[in-house]
Structures are given as structure tokens and as C-alpha cells.
Amino acid sequence: MPVITFANSKGGSGKTTSALLLACALSEQKPTTIIDADPRHPVTTWSKMDGKPSALTVITNESERTILDEIESAAAKDPFVIIDLEGTASRLMSYAISQSDLVIIPLKEQQQDAMAALDVIQEIHRDMKATRRQIPYAVLFTQSRAAVKSRTAKHIASQFRDNPKIDTFTVEIVERDAYAAIFTIGGTVRDMNPSKVNGLENALGNIEAFRDEVIRKLRVIREDAPASEVA
Numbered sequence: 001m002p003v004i005t006f007a008n009s010k011g012g013s014g015k016t017t018s019a020l021l022l023a024c025a026l027s028e029q030k031p032t033t034i035i036d037a038d039p040r041h042p043v044t045t046w047s048k049m050d051g052k053p054s055a056l057t058v059i060t061n062e063s064e065r066t067i068l069d070e071i072e073s074a075a076a077k078d079p080f081v082i083i084d085l086e087g088t089a090s091r092l093m094s095y096a097i098s099q100s101d102l103v104i105i106p107l108k109e110q111q112q113d114a115m116a117a118l119d120v121i122q123e124i125h126r127d128m129k130a131t132r133r134q135i136p137y138a139v140l141f142t143q144s145r146a147a148v149k150s151r152t153a154k155h156i157a158s159q160f161r162d163n164p165k166i167d168t169f170t171v172e173i174v175e176r177d178a179y180a181a182i183f184t185i186g187g188t189v190r191d192m193n194p195s196k197v198n199g200l201e202n203a204l205g206n207i208e209a210f211r212d213e214v215i216r217k218l219r220v221i222r223e224d225a226p227a228s229e230v231a
């Protein structure tokens with residue numbers, strides 16, 4: 001327990017990057033499993049390179065028929081389970097959402113990502129109806145520019161941040177070379193050489209702030225859950 005799914009049917013919105021950064025950061029504290037449910041298997045490919053933390057287990061999803069069993073056995077084993085989904089809406093996406101304690105919807109501050117995020121939110125509401133339980137979700141802005149934001153980016157961010165019905169992360173995952181580099185060199189941002197990576201301290205601080213905000217949200221969700229759901 002808990003199960004955290006990254007979902008946005010728009011490709012390239014930052015799901016895999018944010019999911020892997022979070023999984024590595026959580027595994028520094030507790031054993032963590034990440035289920036790679038993207039048929040292109042980006043996390044599985046990463047895990048075959050050197051440097052995967054020993055407290056992080058990578059499970060490669062077989063198909064939509066196996067996802068529920070994979071989630072169940074990972075949640076029984078590890079304190080944190082992360083699911084990385086592919087960038088299209090699918091039955092597999094609904095299955096993963098239906099089992100989640102928190103759905104994180106990453107989005108770049110672009111109109112298409114924002115529209116796809118709204119589609120995912122509607123899907124989550126349908127899954128809530130189907131399962132008759134609350135499925136908490138929150139929007140995460142990714143690939144943000146550390147410097148000044150464009151007018152479009154500000155406008156899109158405010159559409160979500162100013163909407164009282166939609167929870168958003170305060171932390172944004174900034175666009176950084178270090179975050180893209182883990183997929184080509186393997187390992188974690190923590191293990192990168194500070195003399196070779198500019199701004200490594202800020203990159204690590206950003207990930208830790210994200211991890212801490214996820215943990216705070218999970219705590220609030222747990223406290224708010226009806227007694228019957230806190231097994």
C-alpha cells in the first residue's frame with residue numbers, strides 16, 4: 001500500500017519521468033515497486049542499466065488481464081506502489097485508476113495536455129461511480145521552466161490552480177537535463193556526479209519536495225477516508 005498511478009492520455013506529458021523520479025525518491029525511505037504498464041517499457045529498459053536502487057522493484061506489466069493481480073501482489077509486498085501508464089486512454093488505465101489511492105495527472109502547461117488532463121479527470125469520476133469509492137487525484141505541472149513562465153503557461157496553470165474542485169501539487173517538476181539523463185545513463189539523480197551535472201542540488205531538492213508533498217497528500221487522504229476503507 002498505497003498505490004499511486006500516473007495518468008494522462010496525452011503522450012509526453014511527463015508521466016514516466018515523474019513516476020520514476022518519485023519511485024527512486026520513495027525507495028530511499030521504504031521498499032517501493034514501480035509497475036511499468038507502458039507497452040514500450042521505458043522503466044523496464046531503465047532498470048536493465050546499472051544503478052537501480054536495491055529497494056526499488058520494477059514489475060513489467062503483461063497485459064490488461066494481469067494488471068489487477070500485479071497491483072494486488074505489489075501492494076501486499078511493498079509500502080509504496082507506483083504505476084506508469086502509456087499515453088492513451090485504455091481499459092488498463094481504468095483498472096489501474098480503480099485500484100489507486102492517489103492518481104497523479106502530470107501535464108505540461110500546454111493546451112493539449114490540459115484538455116487530456118480534463119479527460120482523465122472525467123475518467124476518474126466514472127471510475128469512482130463504478131467502484132463507489134473516492135479516488136483522490138491531483139494535477140502535477142511538469143517540464144516547467146525554472147525562469148519566467150509564458151503567458152500561455154500562466155493561463156493554463158491558473159485554470160487548474162484556481163479551480164477549487166481540482167487538487168494541484170504546489171511543487172512543479174522543473175525541466176532539467178538531469179531528469180532526462182537518467183533514461184540514457186541509468187541510475188538515479190541522487191547518484192549523479194555533482195562535478196558533471198549543473199544544478200544537481202536543485203534537481204535533488206525538487207524531487208525531495210515532490211516526494212514530501214506526495215506523502216503529505218497520502219496522509220490527508222488516509223485521515224479523510226471512511227473507517228471501512230482504512231483496512
Ligand SMILES: Nc1ncnc2c1ncn2[C@@H]1O[C@H](COP(=O)(O)OP(=O)(O)OP(=O)(O)O)[C@@H](O)[C@H]1O
Pocket residue numbers: 010011012013014015016017018038085086087088142143144173174175176177179180183
Ligand atoms: N522534468 C523534465 N525535465 C526534462 N525532460 C523531461 C522532463 N519530463 C519529461 N521530460 C522529457 O520529455 C519527454 C516526455 O517525457 P515522459 O516520457 O516522461 O512523458 P510520458 O508522459 O511518460 O510520455 P508517454 O505518454 O509517451 O509515455 C521525454 O523525452 C523526457 O525525457
Ligand SMILES: [Mg+2]
Pocket residue numbers: 015016017038042084085086087
Ligand atoms: Mg511514459
